[in-house]
Amino acid sequence: MHPGGKQSEKDDPGMSKRGYHHGNLKQALIEAALSLIEAKGPTGFTLSEAAKTAGVTPAAVYRHYQGREDLIAEAARQGFEIFADLMQFACDKGQPSALAAFEATGRAYLAFARKHPGHYIAMFESGISVNRTPELAMAANRAKGVLEKAAEDLSRHIPPEKRPPASMFSAHIWAMSHGVVELFARNTGATSPYPPEDLLETGIGIYLRGLGLVPQDD
Amino acid sequence: MHPGGKQSEKDDPGMSKRGYHHGNLKQALIEAALSLIEAKGPTGFTLSEAAKTAGVTPAAVYRHYQGREDLIAEAARQGFEIFADLMQFACDKGQPSALAAFEATGRAYLAFARKHPGHYIAMFESGISVNRTPELAMAANRAKGVLEKAAEDLSRHIPPEKRPPASMFSAHIWAMSHGVVELFARNTGATSPYPPEDLLETGIGIYLRGLGLVPQDD
DNA sequence: TGTACATCAGTGAACGCGCGTTCACTGATGTAC
DNA sequence: TGTACATCAGTGAACGCGCGTTCACTGATGTAC
Numbered sequence: 001m002h003p004g005g006k007q008s009e010k011d012d013p014g015m016s017k018r019g020y021h022h023g024n025l026k027q028a029l030i031e032a033a034l035s036l037i038e039a040k041g042p043t044g045f046t047l048s049e050a051a052k053t054a055g056v057t058p059a060a061v062y063r064h065y066q067g068r069e070d071l072i073a074e075a076a077r078q079g080f081e082i083f084a085d086l087m088q089f090a091c092d093k094g095q096p097s098a099l100a101a102f103e104a105t106g107r108a109y110l111a112f113a114r115k116h117p118g119h120y121i122a123m124f125e126s127g128i129s130v131n132r133t134p135e136l137a138m139a140a141n142r143a144k145g146v147l148e149k150a151a152e153d154l155s156r157h158i159p160p161e162k163r164p165p166a167s168m169f170s171a172h173i174w175a176m177s178h179g180v181v182e183l184f185a186r187n188t189g190a191t192s193p194y195p196p197e198d199l200l201e202t203g204i205g206i207y208l209r210g211l212g213l214v215p216q217d218d
Numbered sequence: 219m220h221p222g223g224k225q226s227e228k229d230d231p232g233m234s235k236r237g238y239h240h241g242n243l244k245q246a247l248i249e250a251a252l253s254l255i256e257a258k259g260p261t262g263f264t265l266s267e268a269a270k271t272a273g274v275t276p277a278a279v280y281r282h283y284q285g286r287e288d289l290i291a292e293a294a295r296q297g298f299e300i301f302a303d304l305m306q307f308a309c310d311k312g313q314p315s316a317l318a319a320f321e322a323t324g325r326a327y328l329a330f331a332r333k334h335p336g337h338y339i340a341m342f343e344s345g346i347s348v349n350r351t352p353e354l355a356m357a358a359n360r361a362k363g364v365l366e367k368a369a370e371d372l373s374r375h376i377p378p379e380k381r382p383p384a385s386m387f388s389a390h391i392w393a394m395s396h397g398v399v400e401l402f403a404r405n406t407g408a409t410s411p412y413p414p415e416d417l418l419e420t421g422i423g424i425y426l427r428g429l430g431l432v433p434q435d436d
Numbered sequence: 437t438g439t440a441c442a443t444c445a446g447t448g449a450a451c452g453c454g455c456g457t458t459c460a461c462t463g464a465t466g467t468a469c
Numbered sequence: 470t471g472t473a474c475a476t477c478a479g480t481g482a483a484c485g486c487g488c489g490t491t492c493a494c495t496g497a498t499g500t501a502c
Contacts, residue, residue, distance in 0.1 A: 021444085021445055021446065021496085021497060021498075022445075022446075025445080025446085041345050042261070043260070043261050043345065046487080046488065046489085047488080047489065047490095048487070048488060048489075049487095049488095056446075056447095057446075057447055057448070058488090058489075058490085059446085059447070059448080059490080059491080059492090060445075060446055060447080061489095062489095062490075062491090063444090063445055063446075064445095067489075067490080068488095068489075124400070124401075125343070127259050127261065164420065164424070167410065167411060167412075168410075168412055168417065168420065171398075171401075171402065171410045171412065171417055171421075172394070172417070172420070172421040172424065174397065174401060175393075175394050175397030175398045175401055175402070175417070175418075175421065176390070176393050176394040176397055176421075177397065178396075178397040178400060178401055179392065179393030179394055179395065179396040179397030179398075179400070180389075180393045180397075182342070182396060182397070182400065183342075183389075183392060183393055183396055184389065184393070192385065192386075192389045193385060194385075194386055194389065199386065199389055199390070199393070200393075202382065202386065202390070203389075203390040203393065203394075203425075205428075206382070206390070206425055206428035206429055207421075207424055207425050207428055208428065209427075209428035209429075210423075210424040210425055210426070210427035210428030210429075211424055211427075211428075239463085239464055239465075239477085239478055239479065240478075240479075243478080243479085264454080264455065264456085265455080265456065265457095266454070266455060266456075267454095267455095274479075274480095275479075275480055275481070276455090276456075276457085277457080277458080277459090277479085277480070277481080278478075278479055278480080279456095280456095280457075280458090281477085281478055281479075282478095285456075285457085286455095286456075438502100439501105439502090440500100440501090440502090441499105441500090441501090442498105442499090442500085442501100443497105443498080443499080443500095444496105444497080444498070444499090445495100445496095445497080445498095446494100446495085446496080446497090447493105447494075447495075447496090448492105448493105448494090448495105449491105449492090449493100449494105450490105450491085450492085451489105451490085451491080451492100452488105452489100452490095453487105453488085454486105454487105454488090455485105455486085455487090455488090456484105456485100456486095457483105457484085457485095458482105458483085458484080459481105459482090459483085459484100460480105460481100460482100461479105461480075461481090462478100462479085462480075463477105463478090463479080463480090464476105464477080464478080464479090465475105465476080465477070465478095466474105466475090466476080466477090467473100467474090467475085467476095468472100468473090468474090468475100469471100469472090469473090
């Protein structure tokens, strides 16, 4: 309520502009970058425009980031953190059934891509390497770990002799999920008559049946 | 052998420069674009540099294309033609076994992505819509049709009541193939301990088993 | 509480650059007679 | 076969633009006393 109160400024990072000093420019730039990426793809994003969107001179960006790529990398890192959290949460929620946990994780994947397209693009389509910084690599590995853990739990229900390694198992699922997102959950023109969610759900279902994890339940 | 012979000029499109006139600039520009895209991704490609690579002034490009996007679109179109041909060929070769044909088609997919990375990127990662021109849309549809045809042939071996529609079936396979290419067959840093070929082959194998199309053959 | 001063986080002007695109032009090619 | 001419496919200079980046600067903030 107090227009210049300290409280509201802390609660509203990146929004309150108190004259000369921005208050939370670092995060505001990330958010500007994300909406630009959502709107125009990783190509359409420029440092200058991100600065302008955040209401600031391009030069100000260099107080917080080393340059354009560094900004995208930080956006990707935050994306991986959110991504890992979401999948972890979904996985926990499906417990104690390993199958329910796994399927919830798959759904969480697509939900993330839908809800955070800017992050998703920064993570997987911006062309920046996951090994660019240790922080980024760590965040990416955590996400990968969640998926692998879910796969491992589930694969305990497969007889050992016909059980693929968990890392292969999870790579398959990741690949199919990513493929569905890229091919059918974007406006590239390549449409399918089915909603991406259904496509992914049925695809994973058939795959799991192939592993003997799901009975003939159609 | 004759340095200026007509024969050799026709055989070597885009290479022979006979002074003022290039001879086959239109195709030479496509090839320049492809190698630039391979080297630096769709972002790193500029019209000017493509012209320079082809040994020509940027302005000359406008004799053959409307602009940068138009050039990429033509590269993508040619990619879809090659892609469809390769998959068609693989599919035919696997006949009369529908299963062998289908698996050969899957392998052809990955082989194409490996052998023609520039085309693949132009087709799926450049951000241009498949509906940009009727020619591009037609080429893309032909490719899609080959995959769907292979899926349809194969799905005849599934009892009708548990048979998914062929378009869904082929979308699943396409998604997994594309996901493997994007996540594991590129140098994005996200590596898996398995070669992409194996990853895709086992993935498709498990999926097909889930459809009851492949016996327990491990 | 008030003042002096260090530090922080912005400004805005300037830079060189390469881009896409246009334009009038010109050398090479092909064709009609 | 030779010549005149139309057309084609390039040149190269010029343009305005927005980009990333640097720099000296300055207003705002925080702190010591």
